[in-house]
Amino acid sequence: MRDSRETSARHAFVTGFPVKHSRSPLIHGHWLKTLGLTGSYTRQEVSPEDFAGFVSRLKNGESGFIGGNVTIPHKENAFRLADRPDLLSEELGASNTLWLEDGKLCATNTDGYGFLANLEAQAPGWDRTDRAVILGAGGASRAIIQAVRDRGVGEIHVVNRTVARARELADRFGPKVHAHAMEALCEVSKGAGLFVNTTSLGMDGEPAPDFDFSPLSAGAVVTDIVYVPLVTPILRQAAEQGFLTVDGLGMLLHQAVPGFEKWFGARPTVDAALRQLILADMEKH
Numbered sequence: 001m002r003d004s005r006e007t008s009a010r011h012a013f014v015t016g017f018p019v020k021h022s023r024s025p026l027i028h029g030h031w032l033k034t035l036g037l038t039g040s041y042t043r044q045e046v047s048p049e050d051f052a053g054f055v056s057r058l059k060n061g062e063s064g065f066i067g068g069n070v071t072i073p074h075k076e077n078a079f080r081l082a083d084r085p086d087l088l089s090e091e092l093g094a095s096n097t098l099w100l101e102d103g104k105l106c107a108t109n110t111d112g113y114g115f116l117a118n119l120e121a122q123a124p125g126w127d128r129t130d131r132a133v134i135l136g137a138g139g140a141s142r143a144i145i146q147a148v149r150d151r152g153v154g155e156i157h158v159v160n161r162t163v164a165r166a167r168e169l170a171d172r173f174g175p176k177v178h179a180h181a182m183e184a185l186c187e188v189s190k191g192a193g194l195f196v197n198t199t200s201l202g203m204d205g206e207p208a209p210d211f212d213f214s215p216l217s218a219g220a221v222v223t224d225i226v227y228v229p230l231v232t233p234i235l236r237q238a239a240e241q242g243f244l245t246v247d248g249l250g251m252l253l254h255q256a257v258p259g260f261e262k263w264f265g266a267r268p269t270v271d272a273a274l275r276q277l278i279l280a281d282m283e284k285h
Contacts, residue, residue: 006052006226008264009038009039010037010039010041010066010265011040012039012040012041012065012066012068012069012260012264013041013042013043013065013069014043014068014069014070015051015068015071015074016043016045016071016072016074016250017045017048017262018045018072019043019044019046019048019071020045021285022043022071023252023278024041024069024256026215026277027039027252027253029255029258030273030274030277031260031274034069035195035264035266037197037265037266039264041068041273044068044101045174046074046241048077048250049244051078051081052081053269055077055098055105056103057265058098064262066099066100066263067098067099067259067262067263068098069096069097069098069256070096070097070098071096071127071171075094075095075096075109075139075222075273076094076099077282078094078095078096078102078107078188079092079093082095082105082106082107083105083106083233084101084107085107086106086107086108088108088146088255089107089109089139090111090213091146091172091173092142093144094110094142094143094224095107096110096140097109097110097258097262098101099259105110109143110255110256110257110258111140111143111144112146112147112149112258113147113251113254113255114254114255114256114257115143115251115254116147116148116226117251117255117257117270118223118248118250118252118253119252121254122246125247126173126193128192128193129153129192129193129199129217129220130154130155131134131157131191131193131217132155132156132157132192132193132194132195133159133185133194133196133205134156134158134196135156135160135185135198135199135201136158136160136197136198137160137162137165137169137179138158140198140225141158142169142173144196145158145169145173146173146262148196149173149176149177151263153176153194155176155178156173156177157180157192158170158179158180158182158186159182159184159185159188160175160182161181161182163179163180163181164261166179166180167179185283187215188211189215189216190215190216191217192214192217193216193217193219193220193236194220194221195213195221195222195238196224196225197222197226197232197234199224199273200225201224201232202224202226202233202234202236203228203231203232204227204229207233208232208233210237211234211238212241212260213237213238213241213243214241220243220244221245221246221247222235222238222243222244223246224245224246225237227247227249227252228249228282229246230247230249230282231245232247232248235247249275249279251279252271252276253270253274253275253278256268
């Protein structure tokens with residue numbers, strides 16, 4: 001860990017296209033303030049055609065940044081353009097966190113870390129199960145499949161409307177991962193201790209179908225990576241059926257921790273004050 005005295009005038013960013021709705025500046029600004037560090041974290045809207053130039057300026061020191069976060073649609077290009085992507089990024093083919101080290105641009109992906117840290121905080125012991133169901137096979141599901149597999153869960157069942165996309169993920173992440181069509185959801189949920197929604201079902205007031213969670217094991221955890229609204233239709237249904245639920249906001253907060261530590265030299269804490277800050281911002285928008 002860097003000495004915190006070296007963090008003066010350090011500047012980091014979040015880049016995407018668009019990026020104006022990112023809450024990352026609120027998160028990192030809160031930590032800079034509470035830890036008494038000098039620095040900044042700002043939005044940098046960069047179009048896909050300008051992203052390679054942005055990374056080039058970052059590498060040669062012209063940008064003034066020491067690193068930053070990368071969001072849609074740049075995660076795959078961030079991985080490809082990094083000098084030292086780590087093993088997590090290599091398997092995913094995508095990076096969301098960049099930092100300069102020894103003159104080289106390093107890259108990782110902290111989405112899986114954020115997902116697991118959120119579960120640890122809200123549902124300790126969740127990993128005692130040997131079967132998980134992951135709904136959705138889009139880009140958001142990759143890091144979650146990887147993280148759950150690496151934690152040691154023996155069977156991971158990916159259920160998706162287009163089964164071919166689920167098969168692609170099973171091929172990517174190995175024999176513990178199995179692909180299914182939506183019609184198999186009830187069957188593969190039998191005895192599962194973890195159910196994860198990685199789709200946009202229920203986001204921003206969109207409707208979601210009715211789910212029967214009764215095949216899950218007693219004590220199963222149901223979580224949703226969507227956090228607007230905080231209590232999604234899927235989480236509401238699961239709670240009404242007596243299951244422990246974990247909202248997706250914590251994933252957003254925890255995934256930010258490793259990057260902040262790389263850039264500013266101090267490890268921040270995800271606490272109630274930070275969560276309340278983001279909830280208040282959500283209420284305004």
